[in-house]
Amino acid sequence: MKNNPYWEEVKRKVRVRDGHRCQMCGKTYNLEIHHKTYQIGGMSIVGHELEHLDCLVTLCEECHAKVHEK
Numbered sequence: 396m397k398n399n400p401y402w403e404e405v406k407r408k409v410r411v412r413d414g415h416r417c418q419m420c421g422k423t424y425n426l427e428i429h430h431k432t433y434q435i436g437g438m439s440i441v442g443h444e445l446e447h448l449d450c451l452v453t454l455c456e457e458c459h460a461k462v463h464e465k
Contacts, residue, residue, distance in 0.1 A: 404445065405451065425456040
């Protein structure tokens with residue numbers, strides 16, 4: 396999804412909402428956007444993230460990796 400203007404806008408909005416901080420540890424660098432879910436009511440939100448910003452969260456690279464290990 397790199398260089399995708401839509402995804403760049405989604406990431407910007409989520410980072411601003413989350414204060415440019417990892418929502419798990421508070422780091423302010425190496426930030427990534429994590430989908431808490433990819434589906435709502437059996438429908439994919441991929442490509443419609445701007446309508447579902449509550450399903451996304453800012454995490455640092457390390458916390459994002461931890462979330463995916465579980």
